[in-house]
């Protein structure tokens with residue numbers, strides 16, 4: 670019985686994921702409110718059978734049925750990842766109103782991550798939506814004063830990095846994103862999220878550098894289209910979001926990260 674509930678939560682998440690894909694793709698393109706889904710290459714409207722999360726992509730082997738042009742694997746990856754995220758939140762929280770809030774926050778995280786990876790920018794609209802949702806969450810489920818303080822304290826270092834590097838190390842969007850994360854997680858977990866994001870970012874940077882070396886490019890092939898160098902611009906938003914989600918899920922406080930959870 671439980672397995673059926675989990676399955677439906679996953680399905681629900683992947684359906685939301687398919688909507689998030691559309692939101693991230695269409696944001697700022699002027700076709701946001703076109704009611705039907707359509708192929709970006711030939712403009713063909715998609716039937717319901719071509720619009721089923723995960724399954725349609727697999728059945729059509731990642732190609733449009735009209736013009737046979739390749740559909741971005743982003744659709745499939747985001748639908749799968751959102752389904753998994755929704756299931757993880759459900760396993761941690763159970764069926765509560767609180768779960769809906771965290772699903773909403775996870776969904777906004779997902780859109781921001783997609784958009785930042787594609788465009789290397791975090792739109793104010795998305796960061797603002799996250800802040801408002803996290804504020805509502807904290808009003809109902811957290812000590813609001815502490816979470817507000819966390820938002821200002823934790824976004825300040827990123828804003829400082831933006832100012833001192835004149836925007837070359839980090840965009841101001843990362844600070845705005847961290848503001849929402851601080852509101853959501855509070856001081857201890859928020860600081861853990863920030864620290865984790867630097868660790869994850871450093872690890873990813875090293876891996877990408879190695880993946881860009883001549884020998885490795887033969888193995889990784891098309892995965893990285895451009896050669897990565899020390900100057901390559903890597904969006905930081907996805908690392909902040911990964912750090913935030915880990916801190917949330919594992920209840921990681923800042924001192925847990927520094928000294929290990931067993932001490933507390």
Ligand SMILES: [Zn+2]
Pocket residue numbers: 708709710711712713733734735736737738
């Ligand atoms: Zn097409």
